[in-house]
Amino acid sequence: MTVLHERPSNPAAGDEDRPIGYGRIQRKEDPRFVRGKGNYLDDIVLPGMLHGAILRAPVAHARLVSIDTTNALAQPKVLAVITGKDLLGLKLAWAPTLSADVQAVLVTDKVRFQGQEVAFVVAEDRYAARDALELIDVEYDVLPPVIDARKALDADAPVIRDEIEGRTDNHIFDWEIGDKAETEAVFASADVVVSQEIVYPRVHPAPMETCGAIADFDAVNGKLTLYETTQAPHAHRTLFAIVAGIPEHKIRVVSPDIGGGFGNKVGIYPGYILAVVGSIVTGRPVKWVEDRSENLMSTSFARDYIMQGEIAATRDGKILAVRTNVLADHGAFNATAQPTKNPAGFFSIFTGSYDLKAAYCSVTGVYTNKAPGGVAYACSFRVTEAVYLVERMVDILARKLEMDPAELRLKNFIRPEQFPYANKTGWVYDSGNYEPAMRLSMQLAGYDELRREQQEKRGRGELMGIGVSFFTETVGAGPRKHFDIVGLGMADGAELRVHPTGKAVVRLSVQSQGQGHETTFAQIVAEELGIPPEDIDVVHGDTDQTPFGLGTYGSRSTPVSGGAVALVARKVRDKARLIAAAMLETRPEDLEWEKGRWFVKGDPGAGKTISEIAMAAHGTLTLPEGVDGNLDAEVTYDPPNLTFPFGAYICVVDVDPGTGHVKVRRFIAVDDCGTRINPMIIEGQVHGGLTDGVGMALMEIIEFDADGNCLGGSFMDYLIPTAMEVPDWETGFTVTPSPHHPIGAKGIGESATVGSPPAIVNAVVDALAPYGVVHMDMPCTPARVWAAMQGRARPP
Numbered sequence: 001m002t003v004l005h006e007r008p009s010n011p012a013a014g015d016e017d018r019p020i021g022y023g024r025i026q027r028k029e030d031p032r033f034v035r036g037k038g039n040y041l042d043d044i045v046l047p048g049m050l051h052g053a054i055l056r057a058p059v060a061h062a063r064l065v066s067i068d069t070t071n072a073l074a075q076p077k078v079l080a081v082i083t084g085k086d087l088l089g090l091k092l093a094w095a096p097t098l099s100a101d102v103q104a105v106l107v108t109d110k111v112r113f114q115g116q117e118v119a120f121v122v123a124e125d126r127y128a129a130r131d132a133l134e135l136i137d138v139e140y141d142v143l144p145p146v147i148d149a150r151k152a153l154d155a156d157a158p159v160i161r162d163e164i165e166g167r168t169d170n171h172i173f174d175w176e177i178g179d180k181a182e183t184e185a186v187f188a189s190a191d192v193v194v195s196q197e198i199v200y201p202r203v204h205p206a207p208m209e210t211c212g213a214i215a216d217f218d219a220v221n222g223k224l225t226l227y228e229t230t231q232a233p234h235a236h237r238t239l240f241a242i243v244a245g246i247p248e249h250k251i252r253v254v255s256p257d258i259g260g261g262f263g264n265k266v267g268i269y270p271g272y273i274l275a276v277v278g279s280i281v282t283g284r285p286v287k288w289v290e291d292r293s294e295n296l297m298s299t300s301f302a303r304d305y306i307m308q309g310e311i312a313a314t315r316d317g318k319i320l321a322v323r324t325n326v327l328a329d330h331g332a333f334n335a336t337a338q339p340t341k342n343p344a345g346f347f348s349i350f351t352g353s354y355d356l357k358a359a360y361c362s363v364t365g366v367y368t369n370k371a372p373g374g375v376a377y378a379c380s381f382r383v384t385e386a387v388y389l390v391e392r393m394v395d396i397l398a399r400k401l402e403m404d405p406a407e408l409r410l411k412n413f414i415r416p417e418q419f420p421y422a423n424k425t426g427w428v429y430d431s432g433n434y435e436p437a438m439r440l441s442m443q444l445a446g447y448d449e450l451r452r453e454q455q456e457k458r459g460r461g462e463l464m465g466i467g468v469s470f471f472t473e474t475v476g477a478g479p480r481k482h483f484d485i486v487g488l489g490m491a492d493g494a495e496l497r498v499h500p501t502g503k504a505v506v507r508l509s510v511q512s513q514g515q516g517h518e519t520t521f522a523q524i525v526a527e528e529l530g531i532p533p534e535d536i537d538v539v540h541g542d543t544d545q546t547p548f549g550l551g552t553y554g555s556r557s558t559p560v561s562g563g564a565v566a567l568v569a570r571k572v573r574d575k576a577r578l579i580a581a582a583m584l585e586t587r588p589e590d591l592e593w594e595k596g597r598w599f600v601k602g603d604p605g606a607g608k609t610i611s612e613i614a615m616a617a618h619g620t621l622t623l624p625e626g627v628d629g630n631l632d633a634e635v636t637y638d639p640p641n642l643t644f645p646f647g648a649y650i651c652v653v654d655v656d657p658g659t660g661h662v663k664v665r666r667f668i669a670v671d672d673c674g675t676r677i678n679p680m681i682i683e684g685q686v687h688g689g690l691t692d693g694v695g696m697a698l699m700e701i702i703e704f705d706a707d708g709n710c711l712g713g714s715f716m717d718y719l720i721p722t723a724m725e726v727p728d729w730e731t732g733f734t735v736t737p738s739p740h741h742p743i744g745a746k747g748i749g750e751s752a753t754v755g756s757p758p759a760i761v762n763a764v765v766d767a768l769a770p771y772g773v774v775h776m777d778m779p780c781t782p783a784r785v786w787a788a789m790q791g792r793a794r795p796p
């Protein structure tokens with residue numbers, strides 16, 4: 001069922017007080033954040049703590065000839081200088097990546113990207129550590145780099161990974177999905193075929209807080225405590241146990257308050273491992289925190305997909321098939337974070353929101369002399385690239401057919417009765433009702449009126465563009481049988497304890513980076529148990545205190561841990577029923593549940609609240625057989641499928657014909673994430689994601705010059721949007737619950753980042769239609785827009 005709402009918060013009569021969905025429950029974590037009482041990694045100071053700094057390579061590709069650390073070591077405050085050679089002795093020079101490759105922790109043989117880690121200094125303070133970097137003498141033998149992914153497979157391309165025996169090229173993988181022959185047949189018989197090369201450039205998540213770690217190795221007890229900016233503490237602990245050989249029960253990973261992750265904090269970076277080595281070597285805690293340039297130049301980038309898109313349709317606008325061939329630039333090591341069996345992430349959802357006859361894609365991954373990582377940045381594992389591809393292609397088709405792009409989409413949507421919908425690349429979309437969302441966004445935008453205004457303005461030579469996009473995401477990995485990260489299945493745990501006085505604590509295996517989990521997970525328990533959200537504490541981010549699970553990314557917290565929390569609360573409720581029956585001297589079957597209490601059917605006066613039951617559970621009451629003396633429970637939830645949120649976005653831009661400057665005048669976003677837990681937090685997630693979209697569509701890019709110098713290594717060059725560049729967002733929503741999720745909720749954390757770039761670029765291209773522009777690549781900077789107006793692909 002789809003419920004339409006025009007306003008983000010529109011309580012139905014009587015629902016205002018419900019813990020989820022309607023009331024505007026304030027974020028529980030905000031009092032500490034707004035008063036400066038957050039506890040971020042750099043706030044943590046341990047007794048005797050030392051500081052580490054990393055020497056980084058100034059060039060992109062070079063053989064390491066020699067390193068002389070004598071002068072650095074002679075500095076009075078320097079305790080250790082660690083090089084690749086030292087790590088070779090410890091068997092830690094190379095660490096496994098999340099993609100079955102290895103990555104150098106410190107360079108031993110060859111530098112493979114600018115900014116790569118070459119040596120690690122440990123000193124009494126951060127300044128001494130940084131100063132000592134300049135005293136390390138390194139001799140490099142510079143090699144020609146591979147920068148353009150299109151040339152990475154050329155016969156004469158330098159081989160980047162020549163440490164792997166027998167390797168003679170820069171090829172990483174080929175992967176394909178869909179029915180190639182069937183797709184070819186559909187294309188061959190189609191009335192209309194359009195094709196376009198579409199580049200999703202390299203961008204960076206650039207969270208407000210950069211990455212860092214504090215390692216505290218206790219040599220006496222053999223226990224390693226590792227404070228880390230991580231989105232996945234449990235997975236990191238297991239990987240550290242495997243890589244460093246420290247027994248897993250002797251490792252505690254703590255992810256404190258995190259100042260934004262956006263995917264940047266999923267992987268394990270050399271700096272984290274170096275902090276551990278530094279602590280083992282010196283016997284003292286070692287803190288390492290990177291600066292902004294280190295973050296932009298060496299940690300997980302996103303995208304870098306060169307996509308050949310093709311779409312086949314009938315003359316009257318029935319879309320038949322989509323086909324694409326992708327060249328994926330993975331940088332110097334294949335360290336992308338994604339479920340292991342999915343080398344191109346969830347890109348295979350490029351079939352979009354349309355009912356197709358056939359689809360096929362092939363992806364080739366290559367090494368280049370650039371920073372490794374990949375996938376990060378609110379991407380739902382490459383759904384960003386997939387949605388951009390199909391939504392640009394649909395617009396290009398609309399232009400070719402001279403159809404309105406909104407009408408073309410409406411004509412091709414998967415229909416509500418087709419759900420659950422099996423697409424042509426193996427996904428089963430759980431639920432959807434696309435047309436009402438599209439119509440609502442058009443209504444909120446005043447679409448027809450906007451088109452009239454555009455016509456009028458074109459007559460006067462003014463450039464106004466209207467861009468539409470419609471997306472379906474696939475978020476919430478597991479189930480564990482299909483999705484794992486290096487063998488760890490993607491399920492999540494939850495533990496709930498109700499104390500004798502009826503206050504509760506719920507422990508999660510996911511970790512918030514700003515998404516408000518301390519609020520929303522308390523709301524889920526409140527909804528299920530009737531305990532007020534303020535009486536429920538949410539514990540996360542500490543492997544010693546929380547159940548195993550795979551962490552927060554791919555907007556999986558609500559779909560997976562949200563399910564776990566609902567189920568653990570129900571388990572407590574079922575147990576409470578048994579105890580209430582004993583208290584009321586009746587049979588459990590004779591009890592009915594209502595707003596936090598069990599009462600006798602037909603006798604509402606005879607009942608027990610959860611707090612009364614909790615006290616009795618811990619008291620002297622003789623408990624029924626098999627019932628432990630507490631009101632606690634735990635579960636591990638393995639979701640049966642992913643969830644498929646969707647949305648309809650409309651963007652209005654004005655382009656200055658004199659300068660090529662693009663102004664986003666309006667942006668209308670209608671999202672459907674199923675059952676909504678906290679409307680205010682959802683709105684915040686959407687606002688943030690839309691802002692990301694403006695950044696990527698108009699400003700952000702990590703480029704490299706021919707020598708491999710990173711041109712986006714500071715905020716002077718890597719432009720991110722501020723309040724000045726974004727409009728007042730106009731949001732609306734529909735509600736189409738997930739049929740398999742315990743409370744019907746789908747993820748929302750990445751929807752707007754996924755859905756907004758195509759809407760903005762479609763709007764820019766629409767504005768430039770009078771110049772015959774059919775496509776332009778992001779970011780639509782003034783120089784690029786100007787070049788497009790002159791009929792050129794790039795600025796001179």
Ligand code: MCN
Binds near residue numbers: 377513516558674746
């Ligand atoms: N929510 C809700 N109702 C729903 C769905 C979600 O109220 N139907 C709430 C959730 O309870 C949660 C928030 O919205 O508080 C986001 O939930 P979800 O979509 O499950 O996403 P995650 O919590 O798993 O967060 C991860 C997602 C990702 S992958 C990136 S990238 C991103 C994003 O979240 N990084 C963020 N949003 C971010 N927001 C902030 N402030 N900081 C980041 O680093």
Ligand code: CUM
Binds near residue numbers: 264376380552555
């Ligand atoms: Cu891919 S960015 Mo989020 O999934 O952490």
